[in-house]
Structure formats: C-alpha cells, structure tokens
Amino acid sequence: xxxxxxxxxTEKQEGITVSTSRFxxxxxxxxxxxxxxxxxxxxxxxxxxxxKPHGEESPFLWLQSLDDPKLAFVVIQAxxxxxxxxxxxxxxxxxxxxxxxxxxxxxxxxxxxPRENPEGMTANxxxxxxxxxxxxxxxxxxxxxxxxxxxxxxxxxxxxx
Amino acid sequence: MLILARKAGEAIAIGDGxxxxxxxxxxxxxxxxVEAPAEIMVHREEIYLRIVEENTRAATEAPADxxxxxxxxxxxxxxxxxxxxxxx
Numbered sequence: 188x189x190x191x192x193x194x195x196x197t198e199k200q201e202g203i204t205v206s207t208s209r210f211x212x213x214x215x216x217x218x219x220x221x222x223x224x225x226x227x228x229x230x231x232x233x234x235x236x237x238x239k240p241h242g243e244e245s246p247f248l249w250l251q252s253l254d255d256p257k258l259a260f261v262v263i264q265a266x267x268x269x270x271x272x273x274x275x276x277x278x279x280x281x282x283x284x285x286x287x288x289x290x291x292x293x294x295x296x297x298x299x300x301p302r303e304n305p306e307g308m309t310a311n312x313x314x315x316x317x318x319x320x321x322x323x324x325x326x327x328x329x330x331x332x333x334x335x336x337x338x339x340x341x342x343x344x345x346x347x348x
Numbered sequence: 349m350l351i352l353a354r355k356a357g358e359a360i361a362i363g364d365g366x367x368x369x370x371x372x373x374x375x376x377x378x379x380x381x382v383e384a385p386a387e388i389m390v391h392r393e394e395i396y397l398r399i400v401e402e403n404t405r406a407a408t409e410a411p412a413d414x415x416x417x418x419x420x421x422x423x424x425x426x427x428x429x430x431x432x433x434x435x436x
Contacts, residue, residue, distance in 0.1 A: 200423035209380040209412060230407070251399050260403075261410050279387035299406040311406065314399040327403075 208257045209249070210239065221254065221318065224283045224326045228314070233258050236325070238295075250295065250316070265294035265315060272296075274315045274330055284319040284326060286338065293318040297327075299338060309338035 206279055221236045233252040241247040241339040246267050252258035265272045286292055295316040301307045312335040318325040352360055357367035365385045372379040382390050 208386045227403050228396055258407055259410055260406050277386065281389075297403065297406045299402060299409055300411060302409055302411060305411070311399075311402050312403065313395070327399070329389065329391055329395060329399060332392075332398070337398050 202256050204259050205237075205253050206256050207251055207259070210251065213237070213239075214253070215253065219323075221250075221323045221325050224277055227327055229262075230255070230258060236332075238262075247298070248295070260321060261298045261300055262295040262316065263310070265296050268296060268310055269312075272312065272315075274312075274317065274328060274335075275318055276328055280326060280328055284314070284317065284324045285322045286319045290319070290321075293320050298341070306342050308339055308341045312339045313337040 189199050201221075202216055205215050207212050207213055215237055219237055221238065223236065226232070226234055230252075233254040235253040236250050237253060239249040239251050241249060241261075246263055248262050250260040250262050250263070265274075272294070276292060278288065281288060282288075284292065295318065296310040296312065297314065297316065299309045299311070313329045313330050313332060314337065315330065317323055318330045354360065354370045356370050356373050359367045361367050366388065367381075367383040369381040369383070370378060371381050384390055
C-alpha cells in the first residue's frame with residue numbers, strides 16, 4: 188500500500204532571504220544560486236546571482252546579484268533571440284565551468300534597454316554569459332570583436348538574413 | 349607599476365608561462381607578440397573596456413520593471429519568438 192506521499196516529502200526549503208532594490212525581499216533556494224567563476228567585467232564584487240523569470244509569458248529574465256541589491260541585468264536566452272548564435276567557448280573555459288567537452292551550455296545575452304526608448308534595446312553578443320546549469324557556474328566569455336557586436340539591435344527590420 | 353625599457357626583439361617574462369615581446373617599432377606604433385598558455389585570455393584592452401562599458405550601461409539603464417516593454421512586443425518587427433516551455 189502506498190504511503191501517502193501527499194504533503195510531498197518534507198524537503199527542507201532552507202531558502203535564504205536576500206534584499207534587492209527591485210524585488211524587495213527575495214526568498215532564494217540556495218540550490219538555484221549561480222556563481223560566476225569570474226565576475227562581470229566592471230562588477231568585481233558580485234559573484235552570486237539568481238535567474239528570476241520576468242513572468243510566465245515573458246522571454247526576459249533578470250539576473251539579480253545576491254551581493255549587490257541594486258545590481259540586476261535583464262537577459263534573454265540566446266536561443267530565443269538568435270537561434271544561430273554560436274559563441275566560441277575555449278576548452279579551458281569549459282574546464283573553468285566544470286563542463287565536459289560535449290556538454291550543452293546555456294547562453295544568456297545581456298540586454299541594454301534605454302530607459303526612454305525601450306525599442307532601442309540592444310543585446311551584447313560580444314560578452315555572452317555562458318552557464319553550466321548543472322553546476323550552476325557561469326562566466327561572461329569574450330568573443331571575437333570582428334564578428335560580434337556589444338550592442339546588437341534587437342528590434343530592427345534591417346538585418347534579416 | 350613596473351616600467352621596463354625594451355628594444356625591438358627583446359621581451360619580458362611574466363610568471364613562467366607568459367612572454368611579451370616587442371617585435372617592431374615603427375612610426376608611432378609598436379608591434380607586440382604575446383606568448384601565453386591557452387587558458388590566459390589575451391585581448392586588446394579596448395575590448396575589455398567595451399564590455400565594462402556595456403555591462404555598466406545595461407545595469408544602470410535596466411528599468412525598475414519591464415512594463416515599458418509590453419508595448420514593444422507584438423509588432424512584426426520583433427525577432428523574439430514565443431517562449432518555449434521552460435523545463436522545471
């Protein structure tokens with residue numbers, strides 16, 4: 188006879204509470220924390236982040252720093268924005284992210300959204316955030332500047348392939 | 349900052365694995381060769397500064413919420429396709 192597994196196993200949700208300037212107090216599951224193997228350039232003091240979906244229907248995610256309440260980036264999965272985008276990830280960066288050579292890594296693109304002109308939104312293809320979601324390790328991996336732009340316009344009718 | 353004078357052909361060693369050699373000095377430009385292990389990323393400084401700049405812009409411009417974006421979606425010009433189901 189099945190023991191009732193109703194109150195679904197009493198997993199300890201030892202959420203930690205983090206205060207953020209945008210989202211107020213956030214309860215964070217420690218297993219969801221993403222650690223940067225090297226921090227975002229320009230933000231050396233933020234090593235831990237969480238990914239917070241903007242909403243069920245939205246393609247946007249927030250990358251919220253747990254070290255700096257004010258720091259959050261709007262990001263989007265590269266596969267949604269540019270399916271053919273293939274950032275180069277050198278083997279040693281894979282090692283740094285503790286990923287096997289064939290492991291699929293997730294890529295997030297940091298978006299810059301001009302406050303007064305959201306349609307001028309751009310995606311940073313020069314410095315994608317590469318994540319090993321199994322190990323929860325991430326790094327901003329610089330790409331070849333002759334191939335990729337740091338502010339690639341998201342909304343445009345001009346560069347159709 | 350350590351400052352060293354070098355002639356063309358001369359190098360400096362940084363640690364065991366990195367050598368920076370002056371290859372040629374011509375006009376106002378110096379050609380530099382960098383030998384470094386593959387795990388050391390070598391970039392022109394401008395690329396770093398570009399990323400720092402763009403990260404900073406992204407962080408400071410990031411709106412308080414994304415409600416302003418609601419209006420920009422739905423038009424034909426968006427290249428953002430419907431969100432695939434997220435795995436739990």
